[in-house]
Structures are given as C-alpha cells and as structure tokens.
Amino acid sequence: MTRTVLMPAETIPTVIDDAIRVAVSTVIFTLRRLPGSDAAAVALPLVRRTRDPHEGQWALPGGWLDVTEDLGAAASRTLAETTGLAPSYLEQLYAFGAIDRSPSRVVSIVYWALIRPDEIVDAVENVSWFDAAALPELAFDHNEIVDYALWRLRNKVGYSRIAHGLLADEFTLAELREVYETILGRRLDPANFRRQVENSGNLIPTERFRTGSHRPARLYRYNQDVELAERGPLGARD
Amino acid sequence: MTRTVLMPAETIPTVIDDAIRVAVSTVIFTLRRLPGSDAAAVALPLVRRTRDPHEGQWALPGGWLDVTEDLGAAASRTLAETTGLAPSYLEQLYAFGAIDRSPSRVVSIVYWALIRPDEIVDAVENVSWFDAAALPELAFDHNEIVDYALWRLRNKVGYSRIAHGLLADEFTLAELREVYETILGRRLDPANFRRQVENSGNLIPTERFRTGSHRPARLYRYNQDVELAERGPLGARD
Structure with a gap:
C-alpha cells in the first residue's frame, strides 16, 4: 500500500x-x-x-x-x-x-x-x-x-623518489638537485648530493649526456626495480 | 509562498x-x-x-x-x-x-x-x-x-618514534628492540640496534635501571625535544 x-x-x-x-x-x-x-x-x-x-x-x-x-x-x-x-x-x-x-x-x-x-x-x-x-x-x-x-x-x-614526478625520464644530477632545493627551500652541497644519490641505489647512469652552454652532464634515470614506497599496498585504489 | x-x-x-x-x-x-x-x-x-x-x-x-x-x-x-x-x-x-x-x-x-x-x-x-x-x-x-x-x-x-606509543615512559633497549622486532616481524641484531638508537639522538639515558631476573638494564626515555614527525602541522586537528 x-x-x-x-x-x-x-x-x-x-x-x-x-x-x-x-x-x-x-x-x-x-x-x-x-x-x-x-x-x-x-x-x-x-x-x-x-x-x-x-x-x-x-x-x-x-x-x-x-x-x-x-x-x-x-x-x-x-x-x-x-x-x-x-x-x-x-x-x-x-x-x-x-x-x-x-x-x-x-x-x-x-x-x-x-x-x-x-x-x-x-x-x-x-x-x-x-x-x-x-x-x-x-x-x-x-x-x-x-x-x-x-x-x-x-x-x-x-625518503622517497617523489622528485621523479617532477622530472623527465632522464635528467642530470644538477636538475635533480634543483628539484630538491626548490622543494626544501635551501641550497644543497653539490658534492654531498652527488654522493648521496649515487649511494642510494635509486639512480641508474645512462650513456647519454646533456650538452649545451655548459660542459656535458651525464643523464640518469630512476631504477624502476626499487619499489615506489609512497604508493603503498593500495596502489591507485580508493 | x-x-x-x-x-x-x-x-x-x-x-x-x-x-x-x-x-x-x-x-x-x-x-x-x-x-x-x-x-x-x-x-x-x-x-x-x-x-x-x-x-x-x-x-x-x-x-x-x-x-x-x-x-x-x-x-x-x-x-x-x-x-x-x-x-x-x-x-x-x-x-x-x-x-x-x-x-x-x-x-x-x-x-x-x-x-x-x-x-x-x-x-x-x-x-x-x-x-x-x-x-x-x-x-x-x-x-x-x-x-x-x-x-x-x-x-x-x-623513520619515526612511533614505538613510543607502545612503551612506558621509561624502557630498556631490549624492550624497545622487542617492539621493533614484533612490528617488523624479524629479529634485529642487539649490538647494531643499540648503536643505531644511541646515534639517533632520539633517546636519553636515565640513571635508573630495570632489575629483576636478568642483570640490571639501563632505562631510557624519548627525547621530547625532537619533533614528532608523524603528527604533522595539523597536530590533533581534523
């Protein structure tokens, strides 16, 4: 009814x-x-x-x-x-x-x-x-x-590779350092920075170089085998 | 109307x-x-x-x-x-x-x-x-x-002092290590663990000791001057 x-x-x-x-x-x-x-x-x-x-x-x-x-x-x-x-x-x-x-x-x-x-x-x-x-x-x-x-x-x-989302697939260490410096709002020592990222295992050096007005700089890419910690077990789920 | x-x-x-x-x-x-x-x-x-x-x-x-x-x-x-x-x-x-x-x-x-x-x-x-x-x-x-x-x-x-929430205000290094071992699901080397936490600046040794069936163990407390990273700028807000 x-x-x-x-x-x-x-x-x-x-x-x-x-x-x-x-x-x-x-x-x-x-x-x-x-x-x-x-x-x-x-x-x-x-x-x-x-x-x-x-x-x-x-x-x-x-x-x-x-x-x-x-x-x-x-x-x-x-x-x-x-x-x-x-x-x-x-x-x-x-x-x-x-x-x-x-x-x-x-x-x-x-x-x-x-x-x-x-x-x-x-x-x-x-x-x-x-x-x-x-x-x-x-x-x-x-x-x-x-x-x-x-x-x-x-x-x-x-503690993560979050800077990756702001860079092209291949990048120089100076470009990577600039991303960190901009986000953190302070200058980083280039030699210390190079040592830290090279020791991290996150970066793979390529055989290509960025050429231009400065001396050629080696291009790096992120090691895709290292798990993206920030995604977590949920991935892109809700 | x-x-x-x-x-x-x-x-x-x-x-x-x-x-x-x-x-x-x-x-x-x-x-x-x-x-x-x-x-x-x-x-x-x-x-x-x-x-x-x-x-x-x-x-x-x-x-x-x-x-x-x-x-x-x-x-x-x-x-x-x-x-x-x-x-x-x-x-x-x-x-x-x-x-x-x-x-x-x-x-x-x-x-x-x-x-x-x-x-x-x-x-x-x-x-x-x-x-x-x-x-x-x-x-x-x-x-x-x-x-x-x-x-x-x-x-x-x-990367944080989250184990603090599971311990009394004062605790031995063995008690702290047990918290980490339980959460991580694996054993940690006692000597390495002691070195890492002592170097972290997060712990302050007290003059008190836990006594009982084992040899006396020094009690530690967390250094409250180190910011609790996990709370973030929002604190306890929504």
Whole structure:
C-alpha cells in the first residue's frame, strides 16, 4: 500500500541541509621558473569560484563526489573538468572535515599529485597557477590544505623518489638537485648530493649526456626495480 | 509562498538511499604476549556486529559521523562507545570510499592509534582482541583496512618514534628492540640496534635501571625535544 503524505516543498531541502556532503579536491604541484628570475618555485593551479560561498575567490580544483564513482575517480574527473589536467597518478592526502570549514557540512577528501612542466595545460578559463609560497587568501580552509600538502611534499622528498614526478625520464644530477632545493627551500652541497644519490641505489647512469652552454652532464634515470614506497599496498585504489 | 506537493511516503527514503554517508572507524594496535608463548604479537580490538549488514561478523570499532562533530571527535567517541578505549591521540589513516565496500554508499574515514598494554580495557561486551597476523574474515573491507594500517605501522617504525606509543615512559633497549622486532616481524641484531638508537639522538639515558631476573638494564626515555614527525602541522586537528 502506498501512503500519501502532504508535505510542503520547503521541507525537502532540509534533508540535504542536515546531511553531510562529500567533496573531493586536488593539490597539483609542479616546478615553474618565476618570471624575471632564474629560480624555480613550487606552483599549483587554482580555480576562481563563480558562485557562493566564496564567489570570486581562488580555490583548489574539485567538486562533489558522485554516488556512482570511487574517491580517486571523482578527484580525477573534477580535476580534468576544472583544469584540463590529467596526472597519471593521484595520491590521497587527507580528509578534511572540521565542522566550520564550509557554511554547510562538507567532508573533503583531498588528493595530490606532481606533474612535470610539459604536462601543464595552459590558458584554461578561470584557472591560474600560483607560487605556493605567495598565495592569496583562498576559499574555505584551502590555505591550510595547501600548507599541509607542502609539508608532506617536503617530508616525502627526503625518503622517497617523489622528485621523479617532477622530472623527465632522464635528467642530470644538477636538475635533480634543483628539484630538491626548490622543494626544501635551501641550497644543497653539490658534492654531498652527488654522493648521496649515487649511494642510494635509486639512480641508474645512462650513456647519454646533456650538452649545451655548459660542459656535458651525464643523464640518469630512476631504477624502476626499487619499489615506489609512497604508493603503498593500495596502489591507485580508493 | 509555501507550495505543497503530493508525495508517496515511500519516495522519501530514496533521498537517503541515494546519499553518501560518512562513517569513522579506528584501528588500535597494541603488543600482546600470545597465550602459551614468549613472543609478542601485534593485536587489535574488534567489535562483533549485532545487526545487518554482516551481522555476527567482527568489524573495526566505529560508527556514523555526526553533523555536529569533527572527524577526530567522531573517531574518539565511537571508539569509546564500542570498546571503552581512550587513546590520547588518534592519527588519520586513510579515507576508504570504494563504491562496493558496503551495500549502501559509505565513505569511512579511518583513524589509528597505538596503546600500551596497561591502557587496555578488558571484558567489554562484544569486543575481543585479535592477533593482527591471524584475523578471521571481517565485515566490509575491514581486512584490507587492517592490512593498510599494518603497512603504515611497519613503514613508520623505521623513520619515526612511533614505538613510543607502545612503551612506558621509561624502557630498556631490549624492550624497545622487542617492539621493533614484533612490528617488523624479524629479529634485529642487539649490538647494531643499540648503536643505531644511541646515534639517533632520539633517546636519553636515565640513571635508573630495570632489575629483576636478568642483570640490571639501563632505562631510557624519548627525547621530547625532537619533533614528532608523524603528527604533522595539523597536530590533533581534523
């Protein structure tokens, strides 16, 4: 039997207002040469919000989780929809769920990835790349999210091959050192750096050299036999 | 103006069925001496489910996120309600959100913590402690969650002071080594282990000794001036 109830239409949205909604956001880091400088900087894409809350402010790319998609799939989809970017691998960063982080109750599952400068899609509407060290005030708690992602980036660079995601398949030791220096925000001694990476077993020297205005520098590649510790047993799963 | 719509009562629950719900679960690790053995094992508490889905099966302690509480607060509350346990600090592990992990769509934010054997509350209804290496088939994807938590535990023990959460404030090097051996599942050379921890700067020798059936062993404590890397900039926040 189908009972029929009378209900003012206005009461239906309260089901939504009382609910907890799940969103995904993504922090994409790359290294960019700053205009008018020789130095590289950690940069990330932000999207200008076109609606309230926080209309007109910059925010991380993201959107709502759809009931029919996994968390990682939602992060990839919303990232592509807003920025056109498609990194090969997104890693889950953290779930942000403080009560007051949005006018309604939203738990945001945040993913992050590194991409090489040549993977960047330029000139997408409402998208701009920012120096991570000089961000404006972002929407919601997104400044705090970026700070946390930067902290993870700096921690990971010490014990994993995370710099790989920012380099071409083959690179010189000077290029690798610059990635480390930019992420860590300090200079590294070239001789010590060379000794450490050569002893790590992570790098394989090739027979090719980078030539140009400087003396030829040997190209290296990462040893793919060493397990990518940061992926963990879940791989690219949710 | 209030519009009134006619709606069969049966359609209302579909709002809930289509929704994504947020749950929290917690993995609590301790070291326990196995019955009839001198060896310690990593153990965790599980709760027997008293309703469907998976009625009668063992599951991680947890429950639904309330709209008025932060993620970490929800993890602490549901852990206390189900097991009586109250660790001083819970760390977020991962958000599990695969579409098929539950009959309805549930995203579970999983927290984890270590507790010392003397913090354990025994004899709570429907709660039992299991050897992490010999679990039955758990409800939902909880076997996969425990496997991931064990992987994180083994990874963290190498580069942080995570073993601290399993020891009293003062401990012998043999006790510390046993924690590492149990987590890593292999024996460590006592002399090498002593040299490594003494060189790490993490431990401070005290003037006190453990006496008993063996020769007196010096007690150590952790150097609180060394930052707890695993807490991160968020501390105990969500």
